[in-house]
Amino acid sequence: xxxxxxxxxxxxxxxxxxxxxxxxxxxxxxxxxxxGASGCGKSTFxxxxxxxxxPKGGEVFIDGEPIASEPGRDRGxxxxxxxxxxxxxxxxxxxxxxxxxxxxxxxxxFGQKRxxxxxSVEHMLEDVGLTAARNNYPMELSGGMQQRLAIxxxxxxxxxxxxxxxPFGALxxxxxxxxxxxxLKLWRDTSMTVFMVTHDxxxxxxxxxxxxxxxxxxxxxxxxxxxxxTIVHDVSLxxxxxxxxxKARIRDQLSQSQTRRPREEKDDEAN
Amino acid sequence: MASSYLTAIPFIILIVAYFTASHIRLSExxxxxxxxxIEKFGAAINRLAFEEDRRTGQYTLWVDTGASLARLxxxxxxxxxxxxxxxxxxxxxxxxxSTLAPLVAVISLIPPLAILPILFIIFGLGEVAKVVLxxxxxxxxxxxxxxxxxxxxxxxxxxxxxxxxxxxxxxxxRLALPQxxxxxxxxxxxxxxxxxxxxxxxxAIAATAGMGYRIFLVRRYLAMDVIIPYVVWITxxxxxxxxxxxxISRRSFKWMGGEATTL
Ligand SMILES: Nc1ncnc2c1ncn2[C@@H]1O[C@H](COP(=O)(O)OP(=O)(O)OP(=O)(O)O)[C@@H](O)[C@H]1O
Ligand SMILES: [Mg+2]
Numbered sequence: 001x002x003x004x005x006x007x008x009x010x011x012x013x014x015x016x017x018x019x020x021x022x023x024x025x026x027x028x029x030x031x032x033x034x035x036g037a038s039g040c041g042k043s044t045f046x047x048x049x050x051x052x053x054x055p056k057g058g059e060v061f062i063d064g065e066p067i068a069s070e071p072g073r074d075r076g077x078x079x080x081x082x083x084x085x086x087x088x089x090x091x092x093x094x095x096x097x098x099x100x101x102x103x104x105x106x107x108x109x110f111g112q113k114r115x116x117x118x119x120s121v122e123h124m125l126e127d128v129g130l131t132a133a134r135n136n137y138p139m140e141l142s143g144g145m146q147q148r149l150a151i152x153x154x155x156x157x158x159x160x161x162x163x164x165x166x167p168f169g170a171l172x173x174x175x176x177x178x179x180x181x182x183x184l185k186l187w188r189d190t191s192m193t194v195f196m197v198t199h200d201x202x203x204x205x206x207x208x209x210x211x212x213x214x215x216x217x218x219x220x221x222x223x224x225x226x227x228x229x230t231i232v233h234d235v236s237l238x239x240x241x242x243x244x245x246x247k248a249r250i251r252d253q254l255s256q257s258q259t260r261r262p263r264e265e266k267d268d269e270a271n
Numbered sequence: 272m273a274s275s276y277l278t279a280i281p282f283i284i285l286i287v288a289y290f291t292a293s294h295i296r297l298s299e300x301x302x303x304x305x306x307x308x309i310e311k312f313g314a315a316i317n318r319l320a321f322e323e324d325r326r327t328g329q330y331t332l333w334v335d336t337g338a339s340l341a342r343l344x345x346x347x348x349x350x351x352x353x354x355x356x357x358x359x360x361x362x363x364x365x366x367x368x369s370t371l372a373p374l375v376a377v378i379s380l381i382p383p384l385a386i387l388p389i390l391f392i393i394f395g396l397g398e399v400a401k402v403v404l405x406x407x408x409x410x411x412x413x414x415x416x417x418x419x420x421x422x423x424x425x426x427x428x429x430x431x432x433x434x435x436x437x438x439x440x441x442x443x444x445r446l447a448l449p450q451x452x453x454x455x456x457x458x459x460x461x462x463x464x465x466x467x468x469x470x471x472x473x474x475a476i477a478a479t480a481g482m483g484y485r486i487f488l489v490r491r492y493l494a495m496d497v498i499i500p501y502v503v504w505i506t507x508x509x510x511x512x513x514x515x516x517x518x519i520s521r522r523s524f525k526w527m528g529g530e531a532t533t534l
Contacts, residue, residue, distance in 0.1 A: 052430050071433040082427040087449045087526045096445065097435040107441035137526040157435055 001028050001063060002160040002193045004049070009058035010228060011044050018044050019214075020228030022058070026210060031187060031194045033208030035201070035250065037257040040214045040229040042197045046163050049195060050075055062160070073097075076159035076192075078167045083150035084138045090149055091134045094121040097157045121156060128152045128182055144175040148182065155186055162187075164196040168203070180206060201251060211235045213250055215257045307496040315496040331485070332504070338480040340508070342398060343470050346405025350466075351459055353406070354413025359447050361414065362421025372418070379411030384472055391477060401473040408469040409462040413455075420454040421447055453527055456520045460513055467509055 009022040018041040026032050036042045047053050049060060051071050060067045062074070077083070084093050095117040099109045102117075109117055125131045128148040138146055147167055154162060168176045184207060187194055198204050204211055213233035220226050233253060235246050293306035307315075320332040327334075360367045361375070387404055394400040424447065432442050474483030482501055489497045 050430065050434070052426075071430050073434060073436040075434060077431060077434050079427045079431070082425040083431055085428065085431075085446065087524075089526075096432075099445070100432075100436040100438075100441050104438065105440070107437065107445040137528075139526065139528050154434070159434070 002191075003027055003061075003063055004161060004193060004195075005061045006045075006049075007059050007061070009045070009048060009055045009060060011041065011048065011053075011055050011057075012228065016225040017228035019048075019055070020230050022214075022230050024212065024231060024234070026193055026195070029191055029193060030210050031208050032196070032210040032212060033204030034195060034197045034212045034214065035199070035204060035254060036214030036229065037254065038199075040216070040257070042214055043165050045214070046077075046165050046195060046197060049161070050077055050163055073157055074159055075161045075163060076154035076157050077163045078147065078150045078154055078165070080166045080169050084146055084153060086138050089135050089137055090130050090141070091118055091121070091125070093138075093149055093153050094124060094156060096153070121152075124152045124156055127186065144171050144179065147171065147179065151179075151183065151186070155190065155192075158190060159192060162192045162194045164194065166197050166199065169199070176203070183207065201247065201254075205237070205247065209237055211237060211246070211250065213253055215253060304493045304495055307499070311496040312500055315494075316500050319497065319500075332501075334480050335482045335485050335501075336504070336508070338478075338484075339470060339474065339482045342401050342474075342481070343405065343466060345398075345402045346470070347409070347459065347462070347466055349402070350406050350410040350413055350462070351455065353410050354417055354458070355448075355451070355455060357414045358417025359421055359443060359451065362418035362424075362451075363443065363447055368418070375411050375414050378407075379415065381407075383408035383469060387473060387476070390473075396477040401470065401478070404469045404473050405466050408465050412462060412465075413458050416458040417451050417455060420451045424450055453520055453524045456516050460516045463509060463512055463516075467505070471505075 004024070004026045006022050006024040009019060010017075011019040022045065024032075034042050034045070044053075048055050049067070051067055051069055054069070068074070071077075085096070088096065095109070095114070096107075098117040098120070099114075100107050102113065103109055122131075125134060128151065130145060130149060130152070133141060133145060138149070141149065147170075151164075151167065168179050171179065180203070196204075196207065211233065212231055212235075214229045215232045216227050216229045217232060218227040233250055235250075237246070289306065290309060293308055296303045296306050297308055316332075320330060323329060324331050357371065357375070361372055362368070383404055386407070387400075390400040390403050390407075394403060428446060429442060432446050437445065470481075471483035471486070474481035475487040478484035482505055486498050486501050
């Protein structure tokens with residue numbers, strides 16, 4: 001059971017109000033796809049869910065309990081970049097979590113224990129198609145392989161919640177479709193609640209059971225940072241009823257918020 | 272292969288130029304001491320390296336080499352340890368950074384040779400003052416370089432480690448330490464030059480053995496036949512040390528690809 005609730009969450013950096021009164025309830029095993037114009041605070045919201053930063057206002061609960069104040073093993077994450085450890089090979093990246101558990105002092109296993117740890121990640125290597133690259137370092141892998149490694153690494157921890165921040169943003173469409181299959185399979189096999197930020201509507205519709213759109217409800221062209229974004233659309237999708245109408249509405253919302261600019265920028269364009 | 276011939280050319284030209292000049296000077300004045308001939312070098316090297324000194328009963332060159340390398344090794348070893356510990360602490364823990372970083376910055380501005388007299392007063396003329404001079408001379412640089420590198424570790428990596436269940440100590444041993452080791456080696460390589468400088472300087476002023484001591488001792492007799500072989504020998508040792516570090520860095524950090532193989 002994993003239920004995540006955000007209550008009146010707001011965040012600001014100095015005068016820059018980013019999030020304002022965000023309320024969200026996401027149930028067990030949901031796949032929540034999050035949209036919004038660039039800079040509207042999606043990554044900020046993920047960082048709050050992760051406890052990488054504390055919100056200025058409001059609270060986040062997991063199963064009714066306030067979330068821990070530091071990132072921890074209950075919440076896994078895949079960032080757009082820097083998600084794998086460049087100084088460790090593929091297999092070393094994958095056994096790292098086990099090493100952290102079993103070797104509290106130095107976080108390193110040797111001999112028989114290390115061998116066992118390696119055997120236990122074999123199935124995951126296969127699932128994400130990295131068996132042949134097991135001894136390669138991340139810099140020797142393609143972008144898609146690195147992201148597959150990052151997802152495998154996060155999933156091996158069996159987190160209750162998986163947070164994905166544009167994990168496939170840098171991949172070509174073919175690789176991306178391939179990654180969707182892998183992610184969907186792994187999500188069905190485990191019982192995680194997933195939050196995924198994406199700019200790709202199709203991706204969100206294909207993967208999500210829940211769509212959430214962030215935008216500002218109030219807008220002052222002279223002071224673009226005066227108001228923060230909140231959730232303006234929150235739609236449940238059962239995979240069958242993928243309605244064209246919902247899509248159109250969300251697409252509309254996104255294109256509106258993307259054309260809004262601060263006043264000076266508009267003037268610049270007019271000239 | 273061709274490039275190793277190219278490397279050799281300037282050295283050959285230098286050596287030929289030296290002995291030509293030496294030959295010209297010596298044919299004008301056989302007692303000239305400035306540019307000794309190859310025979311005089313041979314005799315001096317033989318006397319210092321392969322014959323017991325009549326007064327001390329020791330092989331002078333090896334005693335000097337041992338004394339100098341012991342000081343250098345101690346100085347660099349202790350500096351490296353301090354640099355690594357404080358560099359990681361300052362880079363990783365904001366609280367320690369705000370406390371210590373300004374102090375390190377100020378200390379790094381003190382010209383180490385200017386406080387050498389103070390070191391001799393405090394620690395006496397023995398080994399300690401010389402080792403401490405090396406430590407004071409290179410540690411601030413090591414601390415600053417390593418803390419900088421630690422701060423460059425993306426916050427995402429630290430967060431990721433936490434989500435995998437790492438505690439603070441494991442973040443140091445499995446993330447910060449391995450990520451700064453290549454930088455540590457290149458920083459130590461850069462520190463070798465200054466370390467030799469401080470070593471020779473302190474030996475020149477007060478010592479009973481050591482390569483710097485010997486060079487400055489025989490200077491009184493214009494003994495170029497001793498000074499020049501010592502300088503060449505120091506250069507060879509410095510080169511070997513540097514080569515060793517570069518070799519270790521190349522062998523150990525395959526994950527960096529080409530980046531670890533710098534000049
Ligand atoms: N640590 C920070 N300090 C100051 N401002 C920040 C910080 N992090 C984010 N911001 C600001 O908060 C706003 C939202 O940033 P965020 O990264 O959450 O946007 P986003 O929705 O993820 O955008 P994108 O789709 O481009 O990734 C931006 O205006 C950004 O400048
Ligand atoms: Mg973002």
